[in-house]
Amino acid sequence: MMPLYKDALYTILHRLGNPSSENISDNKELYQYVKKAFGMSPKQHEQALLQVQSMQPPISCLKVTVKEAKEILGKDVSGFSDPYCLLGLVSYGESKDATLKRDGPLLRKHRKAVVKNTIPEDQIHRTSVKKQTLNPVWNETFLLYEIFFFYIYY
Structure with missing residues (x-):
């Protein structure tokens, strides 16, 4: 027992x-x-x-599956895009800045820049590139570790 x-x-x-x-x-x-x-x-x-x-604490991780995006903006001359998705975790203490809030001005316009500049490069996960589409489907799964207090950016 x-x-x-x-x-x-x-x-x-x-x-x-x-x-x-x-x-x-x-x-x-x-x-x-x-x-x-x-x-x-x-x-x-x-x-x-x-x-x-005295025992080791458990390792926390979050399993995230990036499913799809719909009706994204076309960025190529052809009217399509070659989209990919960046994701990572920002610790709670690092994200109190109002510009990083989910609906804040930086995330609405420059999500890629926010993720790249806020999260260390080795902690950013990237989906594959889907060529010439405005409705990419990825269905790619990632394991993110050290998830104590966080916001998810995508």
Whole structure:
């Protein structure tokens, strides 16, 4: 039963998301709840929690699939474009600038420049180029790592 108890503690310690107010949201309350549910003594709980706290944290990633774009502007002389999509994550602390808001002026007009200038080059993901189309379909999937607090730019 101890491995399952440690898994529960690990999950509480490294949980993701923002629970609703209807749920127990404080880690201390959750620890007390599982301690009681598993019938653990305070000593057993402390030993298990210390072991769990010494373990490596999980690696967080986000799986993103870029599906398609519709009716983009033609940029070539032919009236078509050779579109591709850039995507990456900007950490919460780096994106408080009003110009980077989803509907802000920079993103409406210069999305490519914002992504390239805000996100390090090695963290930018790029789809394939779709030749001579205004309605590209990619269906390409990317794994983005280190997703703590972020905004997604595309």
